[in-house]
Amino acid sequence: MLQISVLRDHTAAVLAGLAKKHYATAEADVAAVLALDQRRRALQTTHDAAQAEANQLATQIGGLLKTGDRAGAEALKLRTADLKQQTQAASAELAQVEDEQKQLLYKLPNLPHVSVPEGRHAADNEVLREGGEKPALPANAQPHWELIKKYDIIDFELGNKITGAGFPVYKGQGARLQRALINFFLDQARAAGYTEVQPPILVNEASGYGTGNLPDKDGQMYHDLKDNLYLIPTAEVPLTNLYRDEIIPADKLPVRLAGYTPCFRREAGSWGADVRGLNRLHQFDKIEIVQITTPETSYAALDTMLAHVEGLLGKLGLPYRILRLCGGDMSFTSALTYDFEVWSAAQSRWLEVSSVSNFETFQANRLKCRYRAEGGKTQLLHTLNGSALALPRIVAALLENNQDESGIALPEVLHSYCGFDKITNLAN
RNA sequence: AGAGAAGUGGCAGAGUGGUCGAUUGCGGCGGUCUUGAAAACCGCUGACUGUUACAGGUCCGGGGGUUCGAAUCCCUCCUUCUCUGCCA
Numbered sequence A: 001m002l003q004i005s006v007l008r009d010h011t012a013a014v015l016a017g018l019a020k021k022h023y024a025t026a027e028a029d030v031a032a033v034l035a036l037d038q039r040r041r042a043l044q045t046t047h048d049a050a051q052a053e054a055n056q057l058a059t060q061i062g063g064l065l066k067t068g069d070r071a072g073a074e075a076l077k078l079r080t081a082d083l084k085q086q087t088q089a090a091s092a093e094l095a096q097v098e099d100e101q102k103q104l105l106y107k108l109p110n111l112p113h114v115s116v117p118e119g120r121h122a123a124d125n126e127v128l129r130e131g132g133e134k135p136a137l138p139a140n141a142q143p144h145w146e147l148i149k150k151y152d153i154i155d156f157e158l159g160n161k162i163t164g165a166g167f168p169v170y171k172g173q174g175a176r177l178q179r180a181l182i183n184f185f186l187d188q189a190r191a192a193g194y195t196e197v198q199p200p201i202l203v204n205e206a207s208g209y210g211t212g213n214l215p216d217k218d219g220q221m222y223h224d225l226k227d228n229l230y231l232i233p234t235a236e237v238p239l240t241n242l243y244r245d246e247i248i249p250a251d252k253l254p255v256r257l258a259g260y261t262p263c264f265r266r267e268a269g270s271w272g273a274d275v276r277g278l279n280r281l282h283q284f285d286k287i288e289i290v291q292i293t294t295p296e297t298s299y300a301a302l303d304t305m306l307a308h309v310e311g312l313l314g315k316l317g318l319p320y321r322i323l324r325l326c327g328g329d330m331s332f333t334s335a336l337t338y339d340f341e342v343w344s345a346a347q348s349r350w351l352e353v354s355s356v357s358n359f360e361t362f363q364a365n366r367l368k369c370r371y372r373a374e375g376g377k378t379q380l381l382h383t384l385n386g387s388a389l390a391l392p393r394i395v396a397a398l399l400e401n402n403q404d405e406s407g408i409a410l411p412e413v414l415h416s417y418c419g420f421d422k423i424t425n426l427a428n
Numbered sequence B: 001a002g003a004g005a006a007g008u009g010g011c012a013g014a015g016u017g018g019u020c021g022a023u024u025g026c027g028g029c030g031g032u033c034u035u036g037a038a039a040a041c042c043g044c045u046g047a048c049u050g051u052u053a054c055a056g057g058u059c060c061g062g063g064g065g066u067u068c069g070a071a072u073c074c075c076u077c078c079u080u081c082u083c084u085g086c087c088a
Helices: A004-009 A011-020 A026-066 A070-107 A144-150 A156-162 A173-191 A205-210 A236-241 A295-316 A361-367 A391-401 A412-418
Strands: A126-131 A202-204 A229-231 A255-264 A283-293 A320-324 A336-344 A349-358 A370-372 A378-380 A382-390 A407-409
Touching (some): A004 A011, A004 A026, A011 A026, A026 A070, A126 A295, A144 A391, A173 A255, A173 A283, A173 A295, A173 A382, A173 A391, A202 A205, A202 A236, A205 A229, A205 A236, A205 A361, A236 A255, A236 A283, A236 A361, A236 A382, A283 A295, A295 A320, A295 A336, A295 A349, A295 A382, A295 A412, A349 A391, A361 A378
Antiparallel strands (some): A126 A320, A255 A283, A283 A382, A320 A336, A349 A382, A370 A378
């Protein structure tokens, strides 16, 4: 959520930012927010003045009653009735205005960083750089949805039976590869200075609002209505919410967390021809890294996160590219996002495996996540996160890029984690 | 899940209708003293909103109510603790 003070003090910059994000009704919405804000403050003043007088009278009445002056007290009481009506009327309208203003503010996306390229679609994203080498596969190379059957390591049919589409069952070497990747990624994150955290994978409504998943992406989360809990779409939600309503001491900054969780996404309406196999799932595993920093250091922190993810892909030997997302393709909450894509050789397409973002104060404002700046004033922090990494598409790329007649050769860094170095028909 | 108790400032812990946004202790910050440190003593020390600044307003787990006036009384929800039950 954008800060109202920013809208007030930097209206032109806000409008320019919203335009870059292709937010259609910026002019009208910002004008409406500012009008509501003016009304809100006027009501607050009215309310406060009446309340102040009422408070004073109440004290006087108390004094009169103490001295036994009942008549005097009753006389004053007559005046309080009118004041009470005033404060009640003002606070009722105030609540309404505040709610309207909040609803409008919830609708406004975060403002993009200056480095965000202009553009509306994925095609407008800027390729920052590419790394690794695309393998030359034989003509009879197979996509991963064939390979997983051939080696019997991931079973969609079984998942269909016990749950439904998008919930695969990992078996044998497939299951062991999952576990290996999780451990590898967690160890790498720890070595890079992140504290490992194992959070709950159901969160309450307040947490959903804190990271901005509610109310805008309500339909994307699985919702347990009985207990009003949500299955997390990413570990970002519980990890960032650990610091909701906190004033973090300066010497505890930056906060660096890493967590592995399963992630659950309803992906309503997004199932089409190009989401075969592991390309899009309802449940998948991901290791997420989160940082909370001072405003001055957040972009340096973003760079270190970028380097960390790039290092992982390098160690896995996967060809990748880094995109700087354009204004129209960025998420609602982000100020700057880099996407990592790996080359999936048998599908001849890039697959997104990581998204690394700086949210600046957009999440922190809702979270009320602050620190004490020089001079003792509280100030909003910056929150950042990134996938490091999401497993399914990594697995897809590993399978496709490393296939040959004898099986699938795994990158060396995974050998000790897996307990085998090659996926074959023979093993299990 | 049932019965009982409780939720107050960073922590501990007073306060049961009226100058209480809150006694006190610890912790923290500043000062005096000291070569320096400790001890001792003195002062300061919650958040939000609002104002050019002051003032003012709100917040004692959340929400609602009674009253001229609520941390204090009532309702409701949540959480924690103890006992019982169940269970990996």
